[in-house]
Amino acid sequence: MSQVHNPLYTPLISDLPEPSVTGSHAVATSPAVEPEIRPEAAQSRESSVAVQLQGAQKRLDRLLGRASGNLPCLTGSVYAELGRNIPRPGLFSGLRSAHGRLMDAARACDKAAAALAGIPARSFAGVPLPKALLNRLSAYTEAQNALYGEVRRFMEASGNDSALLSSLLHSTQYRASEALNLVASLQLAGGSGEGLSAEQQVVRANMQDRMADMGDMTVSGGMKALAPGMHERTLQRRVDGQMKELFDALDRLEQQGAGMSEQQFRREAADVRNVLDRARAAVALLNTDGMSVEDRSLHAGLNDLLDRCSARLGNLSGCSLHGEVVKAVDELMPGIDPDACRALASKTGLTRLRNALMDVAGGLARYNADLRALKGDIQAGASSPDRVRSGLMQAWRRLRSGSTDKNSTLLYALYLAGSGGLSNSVALRNFLGRCGVSVSVREAVNLFAAARSSDFCEGAGAAFLEKFAGTLSTRQPIVEAQAEEIGAMYAGTAADRAVLRGEYIAAAFEHDVEIPTLLEASLRGIPTDQLEMKAGSDTLKSAKVLGHGAANTVTLCVYRGENGEDVPLVFKPETAARQGFPDLTVYRLGYRAGARVMQINVAASRSADAAGCGDAVARSRIGVYDGRVGLFMEKAPGSTACDLMTGRSCVPDGRGNKLTLGQVVSGLRKKGLLDGMRANLMRELNRLEWADALSGQADRHYQNYLVDINPETGAVKVTGIDNDASFGARKVGVAKVDIAGRDELRQALEAAHAGPLPVMVDASALSDDQKRILRIFMPDLPDDATQVNIAGNPALQAQLSGAGVHLSVVVDGSTLNEDQLGVMRRHLGFNQLFRPSFIDRETYDKLRLLDENAYRMSLRDCLDDEALDAAVSRLRDAKAVAEDLARRGRVVDDWKDAAVLDAMKAEVRGVDRDSLFHHLHFGFFQRDFLGKV
Structure with missing residues (x-):
């Protein structure tokens, strides 16, 4: 009997045993196939239908494939499942030996599945099939047959016909057939194609298309994808019409x-x-x-x-779009109970603090009333975008005006003191002084003690202060930007708006x-x-808070994947990210107040993908968790570079222990694998450098990238996280920064021995009237001129600025000295400002061929026009830097080449490791790991 869906494939694996059941319990037919094999002509007609419905069929296959995510006898879980549901019979039941054989067969089945499932599916495309792979495939089918027989025997002996055993009876044969059919299909696609009929050629071409989409799919993944289409022919025939109708509608x-x-x-x-x-x-x-x-x-x-x-x-x-706008209002400005504020007032003996709490309680009552009225109008569709914006700002000002503003600031300082943000009464007093709130030394001591008391640090009091502080910490430009966005959301709810x-x-x-x-x-x-398409409430398995604060809560969410696997995602809410964004000094690098941090991170993923460095930064997508919109990031493996560099025990050894970087290096050196690990680390860090070069990342310090080192093999994976400080409009090259409009910074740089800085105008982007102004002052300018330096002509600068021309003052950070770098960092907060010393061959080839228009299109939906223009400018400069490295022989094919490491050592020789020059001017391997691995 044949277990293979399409008999055309059988000659390719004719030396394999067919799935069968031997002994007295053998059956005449296989449950994996219909009793009657259809003639080839019938198969031909079915293929024609499948070709006609190709689009719908692919979507149906995908739907069925998701349904088959956790197929028995494939995931290595049969033994555990039987152990949970089929307990060992009693001593005198007469079933112990049958049960023992059943469990032994299940264990063998799981072992054979584990040995086969993880092999790359493409490995089976070779003709002839390698003997080692043939043996694993044979062992798997034999294990399925053996389990089929033992399940059948146990069911007959015990009278147990539970759903689990009945399903296993069929599943054993399905899995064997699927494995054989997958291999046969792969061999058909991988063979020469000679001597095949026209129908076989159609099947072969279809399988080659599937192989092109497989990538690194394992045998397990291939079987899951193949399972529904192989043995559910009746299902597909019966539902094809309805599914085609559905997919056509979609x-x-x-x-x-x-x-x-x-x-x-x-x-x-x-x-x-x-x-x-x-x-x-x-x-x-x-x-x-x-x-x-x-x-x-x-x-x-x-x-x-x-x-x-x-x-x-x-x-x-x-759905209710008005309801979604109300949720956005709640996320930006949640209701805060004034009674909780009054309750705290009743517990303190400090007159000033009690008065402050009562004043804030009154402000909160007015704040809540404003929000209730605003949300009621939104829900009823009785507002307008302007009224939504003004209503939000009015509610926010209830806590930020007059005496209430100062008293709110006092409570915010108490929250910081109680949560560890201010370490003592001196820090508390200084913070309040900077915010315009004066307190005496004695008052500061008493206030700090109150902040650290149980009334303020625990229970309802702490919950109130945290919620209050989260709302209060939002800066006015951010509130205005988000109020503008919520107003635009409300505009989208209009009956005639097609959003x-x-x-x-x-x-x-x-x-x-x-x-x-x-x-x-x-x-x-x-x-x-x-x-993020995997993040839904019905697939959420667990959630764990990783970090918590007044304006930000980071949560590790674990979702169920399409194949039943765990999908860990780190969630950061957008409102909180925006609120904390101005705290970054690099906020001065040209981010608009309305910039979405979550979309900046999505753009960072896409930019890295474009350069062939997609896995060098954490993949990021947008979604909703716990009612808040925000960013989902794939959880990356490894520890921060900081942890490794400071000697923490953070590298798992696979045996339950954790090693320091020094112990890992020592172990790999003994095995002769250290050079390989170092090469892997250099390449991975270089890929991150180029991903950052394109995204304009300005804050890649050693705590926001992860390094995962395998202490047994020396394999390394580096992942950049927290990509918020990317895509600022001021960073216009790999290390070039446009400081136009920052006169104080410009003067400080020129005073730090930089001399007059170039003032550039893009002549190719000027209008005819603007070009006439330029030619009056520069009559000999060539017609094809692009970037023109007009630094020595202030009158021309004034006229062009008055005509609406952007004049750029570009500084190349890679040429700055220690003093100049210090000036740049004080004003713009850089944690990196360098040109990479090398480029990996794969990155170089990908970057060189990257189309500028395609790159712009891939980022268009994530960035505003100003940020997008800067991103394209960085791409052009990155290509120029890469070509310069190629001319200098610095495109690396083999990172084990000692010349690469020697060149890196030569570049840092004589430079103080503690200097700002060393910190900002060198690549990540030179900065963080050179001399340590």
């Missing part, structure tokens, strides 16, 4: 790029859900009419998936993305390709 919706009104969006979502319900009903019939013998786990997974899709579409069809695009309905159906994420994204104008 395709039509996605093409509505201009968007729909809320009412139209609701109707369309409801219509799609009705089509989905018909498809679900067709699947349900298959479970009752005997048309196929199904793998219960697959059908259960599919029905569960369709149920969740239907529920999400139902939520979309009942909801069909792509959001498709995302709700095909992914696990949270409904509020879709609605927030639509109102904020964020396309679905920036959204």
Whole structure:
């Protein structure tokens, strides 16, 4: 009997044993196939249909593949599952030996699955098949057959026909067939193609397309992808029509790029859900009419998936855009209970503090009343964008005007003192003095003691202060920018505004993305390709707070992936990130108040991808967790460079212990692997340098990148995290900064022996009138001139500025000395300002071929025009730097080449390691690890 779905494949693996069950319990037919093998002509007609429905079929395959995410007999969990659900029989039951054989077979099945599942699927494309791989495949199919026989024996002996055992009875044979069919398909695609029929050529071409999409997919992934399409032919035939109807509806919706009104969006979502319900009903019939013998786990997974899709579409069809605007208001300015403030006042014996608390309580009552009225009008659709903006600012000013402002500042200082932000009464008094609030030395001592008391540090008092401080810490420019955005969101709720695009309905159906994420994204104008599709409330497994503060809470969320795997994501709320953004000195690098930190991080991922360094920075997408919109970042492995450099025990050794960097280096040296580890580290850090060069990252200190070192093999993975300080408009090159408008900085640089700085104008970007002004002063200027230095002509500068021309004053940080670097850092806060010394060959090839227009398009939806122009300018400069390195022989093919390390050592020789020059001027390996590994 043949277990393989398409008999055309069988000759390629003819030396493998077919899945079978031997002994007295052998069965005449396999549950993995229908009793009758159809003639080739029938197969030809089916292939034609599949070709006709190719688009819908691929989407159906993807849907079914997600449903098959945790197939039995493939994930190495059979032994544990049986142990949990089929307890060992009693001593005198007569079933102990049958149960023992069942568990032994399950253990062997898991072992064979583990040995096969992790092998790259492409390894099986070679013809002939390597003997080692053939042996693993054979062992896997034999283990499945053995488990089938033991399950059958135990069911007959015990009378136990539970769902688990019944499902395993079928699953063992399905998994064996899937493994054989996957390998046969891969070999068909990998072979020469000679002697194949036209039909076989179609199948071969289709498999080659699939192989192109496989990437690093393992055998496990390939089997999961193949499983539904292989043995659920009846299912696919029966639901093809309904699925095609559904996907056609989604395709039509996605093409509505201009968007729909809320009412139209609701109707369309409801219509799609009705089509989905018909498809679900067709699947349900298959479970009752005997048309196929199904793998219960697959059908259960599919029905569960369709149920969740239907529920999400139902939520979309009942969406309220006004409600989403109200949520945005709550996130920016949450209601704060004035009674909690009064309760604190009743517990303190300090007159000034008690009066301050009572004054703030009155302000909070007015603040809450303003917000209630504003949200009521928003929910009723009775407001306007201008009234939303002005209403938010009015509520915010309730706490930031007159005596309430000073008393609010006093409470904020108490929060900082109680949470450790201010270490003593002197720091408390100094902080208040800088904020314009005067307190005596004695008052400061008493206030600090109150802040550290249980009334303020624990329970309701601490909760009130934290919430209050989070709202109060928002600076006015940030509040204004977010009020502007919420006003724009409200404008999108108008009945005649088409802000909801069909792509959001498709995302709700095909992914696990949270409904509020879709609605927030639509109102904020964020396309679905920036959204984290794995983050939904129905796939959230756990959440753990990693860091907490007045304006920011960072949470590690673990979601269930499409194949049942854990997907750890770190979430940082956008409102909190914006509130903390001005604290960065590099905020002066040209970020607009309305810049979205979450989209800056998405842009950093895309920029790194474009340069072939995509995994050098943490991949980032946008989503909603706990009612807040923000950034999801993939959790990167490893420890900070700071931890490694300072000798912390932070490198897992695989045996439950943690090693210092010195211990790792010593161990690898003994094994002869240190040179390899060092080369890996140099290459990884260089890739991060070039990713940062494109993104304009200005804050890559040794605490915001992670290094993961395998102490056994020397493999290294480096990941940049916290990419908030990227894509500032002032950084216009790899190490070039435009300081136009920063007269104080310019004068300080010139005084630090830089001399007159160039004042540049882009002649190619001037209008005809602007060019005439330029030619009056510079009549001999060539017609094809681009960048023109007009530093020595203040009259020309004044006229061009008056005509609206941007004059750039560009400083190349890689040429600055210690004093000049000190000036730059004091004013702009750089933690890196250098040109990389080398470039990896792969990065060089990718960067050299990177198309400027394509790069601009990939970042267009993430950045404003000013930031986008600066990003393109950095790309041009990065290419020029890379070409200069190529001319100097500094494109690296082999990082083990001793000449590379020698050149790095020569560059830093004689430079004080504690100097600012060393800290800012050299690459990450030279700055952080040279001499340590």
